[in-house]
Amino acid sequence: LKVTITEVPVPVAYGPAFEGERVRKDDVYLECGGGKTPCVELVRIADMDKVEDGKVEVIGPDIKDVQPGSRLPLAVVVEVAGRRMQEDYEPILERQIHHLVNYAQGVMHIGQRDIAWYRIGKAAVEKGFTLEHIGKILHAKFHQDFGAIFDKCQVKIYTDEAKVKEWVPVAQKVYKERDERIEGMTDETTETYYSCILCQSFAPTHVCVVSPERTGLCGAYNWLDCKASHEINPTGPNQPVNKGECLDPKLGNWKGVNEFVEMASRGAVKSVNFYSVVYDPMTTCGCCECIAAVLPMCNGIMTVNREYMGMTPCGMKFTTLAGTIGGGLVTPGFVGHAKYNITQRKFIVGDGGIKRMVWMPKMLKEEIRERLIRRGEEVGVPNLVDMIATEEQGVTEDEILPFLQEVGHPALSMEPILG
Template sequence: MFEDIPVDVSPMHEGERIRSANMFVELAGPKSIGAELVQVKDSVEDGKIEVIGPDIPEMEQGQIYPFAISIEIGGGELEEELEGVIERRVHELCNYVKGFMHLNQRDQIWCRVSTEARDAGFRLEHLARALSVLFREEFPIIESISVTIITDEKEVESFLETAREKYDLRDSRARELSDEDVDVFYGCLMCQSFAPTHVCAVTPDRTALCGAINWFDCRAAYKMDPEGPIFEIEKGEVLDAEKGEYEGINAAVAEHSQGTTERVYLHSIFGYPHTSCGCFEAVAFYIPELDGIGIVNRDFRGETPLGIPFSAMAGQCSGGKQVEGFSGLSLEYMRSPKFLQADGGYSRIVWMPKELKDSLIEFIPEDLRDKIATEEDATSIKEIRRFLREKGHPVLERAAAEPEPEAEEEEEAEEITMEEAPSTVPVVSSPEMSVPVAGGFRIILKNAKIYAESVIIKRE
């Protein structure tokens, strides 16, 4: 089937990571632009394979290039609502190709080609040919298919505009429905090759973390392939409507995560937040000093108020982990009326990158739009606190409603009893903590929380 492709093509290569030391070139990613788009067309030139721009032999090692994948499909049983579902499989099928790594989705894709693949004679036209064959195998309803790979910068920029318009149309359609309108939710396991215990719960009010699949997409995918990675979840009893806890989701997550996760809150980052895969578009994170929540998206290059960039934060909560105070999100979920409703929604958000805020501005309540800080307003906890006070952010009302601790003055030390403190945040909380011990060994504590009856602050 793949005799004319110089590298192996098989599901066994899913999950392959190409590190910098083994990389020939990087395609799209955080330092360039890219997108992928599947479109159903009435007329498709079957078997057409095209590369627009430099192919692997014309590229320089260690460089980064813009990158886009355009797939057109035709077939009597194909419907436009299947585009998003089929498009999401680009991630999985690209990773079948040995020496080619594909991460994320839509206009967030990040790909690499290994030096081993380059040395074997791999070219982007081989990737296009592999996708053409694999999509036919995965979706028998596809009767004709053409695949175009684009690396020319101007062509990618033009394609990116078209793709984003298509994404927006798909997302706006999904906003017409709410969780209360349906009896069935959906689960998605497509990211388990990278996050084995992650189960994505998709409801009308909460799109998949990748942002590429909404409830309508899942419904169409399940009808087309009931045995595939997307499955039905009976809603069952509503255990907590505000937090978004459902009997059916808990049961499905427990089953498909091998018992690693037993409870999930769809609309809170506290208690039992939704697990995070690695393809999420943004991360919501708790800032205990402010009792507020910050959000950082994948495109942001600076540091968050916690002093770490998106990549480090994503590493802490990805892989299917359930980390209290952190949760991966899709950008579309931030447009939902149920967005973190159990935590206060936007009235609890205190910081986010300006570009992200601007893209969401019409979905942020008008009275809060100038009260949420961005990197242009503040970067440190101290600066954000000052900004919140100047703007009168409602998160300050939460702090004022808490009882003030009765601090005892001492010459040498000040003791703050945690039971009296205005917050129940643990002294130390970390998704992973490393402790060196004797003999060259190291103890690693997962999801560690250290509590103390009191904290003594001594002046040196």
């Protein structure tokens, strides 16, 4: 194992070698997010005179104020300023938090945005790691990797519950605005898609190819973000992919994309369909926001979001699903995707589209309700949102089928999903 310790002022070893490392439950000193406490990450552009470069503030209790095995809410807010900094670059810096924090030995980071999950291990705390170091890491690495696009960076780390609760809706509003910038663009009229291989350190054969109508499965990188990232770093993880000849318009299969994926996955993946969960779906890595699965008996599909801890009608909880399919291989019948992608027009359109959706957790349905209603209207089923079962109707196919029949769910009269 090659350990490169870069110039990052933390009391633990730091480098890509520690990226995939887990902190087990019994070894946790402090845990934030992961569905147990609110947790958000936000990078925002700010005025030059409002940012003091290198300043890191912890607002609320830090490690020294809590007992081993504690949990705290967390908001990591990074403000960056500089003449070349643009709002379009915010999501790109923000998405780096995941691997940059993971590089610290004994610190685990999963997810992003408002589903981030931090675990700081007892061993790291013994060496002197505190929450302030998260800010130190981001300041040092942002300068090192993105120094060309900004001049100053400061970090505020909130663990004060009331303050975190103020930040959550602020961050969610920003995420929503970013997601919606892509609305109006279509896959048909876009010749160049973008790759993302940021997650290959966790899932070595995983390649996201991001098109306007298929946001990256982490939900944090859409086509515009990949394009901006490529502009900042032309030899980086986001490369333009000329989609080339269309081999299957229904399933979303292009010659140029397949060639790129084969190369970027080092031969492991030869063909992927953008719009199908049934046939050669895209690969999935561990940071997907949701996982969709085929429900043969209901002739449809379900999806489950990371925050939902319960059982689902495909017989697996989210964690089991992620563990099974999150390794970067094509798994027919299952696919990771972003929350936003559910209401994009191309979502599993090769398998029949949103009309196939028969189950999702209630919390997810509430979160995307507005857009789901709009999509239902677009596909001619205005009350689709109320026909989708949740855990209230059941968590097995047997339990939800009578409900689907009662409400006349459109999936039941579609052609067999497994043809």
